[in-house]
Amino acid sequence: MALTLAKNQSISLEKTAGSxxxxxxxxxGWDPAKPSGFFSKILSGGSQDIDLDASCIVLDADKKPVDLVWFRALQSTNGAIKHSGDNRTGEGDGDDESITVDLRKLPPLVNYLVFTVNAFTGQNFEKIENATCRILDSASGKELAxxxxxxxxxxxGIVMAYLSRSDSGWNFxxxxxxxxxxxADDLVALAIQALRT
Structure with missing residues (x-):
């Protein structure tokens, strides 16, 4: 059973994965909020598509940006981080967008991977429901948290979570x-600030 984490909680990924x-x-993953009330349903024509974008801001030990993976650059410079591509609706079950990281291929200078989400079309989070981020062991498909x-x-937008490198491995x-x-460009300074608080 995967852990459901609260805000500002941290886990060791290796300990949680057990390998x-x-x-x-x-x-x-997310869903467009469904309009409530008879007239709002008629006027809106049902739920609207929501274009959320997951991104990964790559930082060094001094919390300086060294790379950015987002819908305009679907992989990191060295190929260790890969984005699944842009989902513009949020329709369907499961993950709408995903970012895969080969931890072994990350350069030694990389200390933080900050994951963000933002609404490219400017819609706010009152129009979104069931938004969830989850971290998985890619090899087994096991959900870790x-x-x-x-x-x-x-x-x-939301600065969702980050991975940080430690002597014993990676923490989430x-x-x-x-x-x-x-x-994601708009969120880089905010992501760095969130790490420093």
Missing amino acids: DLKNITLGL RFNLSEKGKHT TTLGEATNGRT
């Missing part, structure tokens, strides 16, 4: 910091 972890996947992004509001920490920004 030598080589590849992890961060999956992001999940974090519900349930906070409603006018924000258009949830953040859930609400932000504003349409692209």
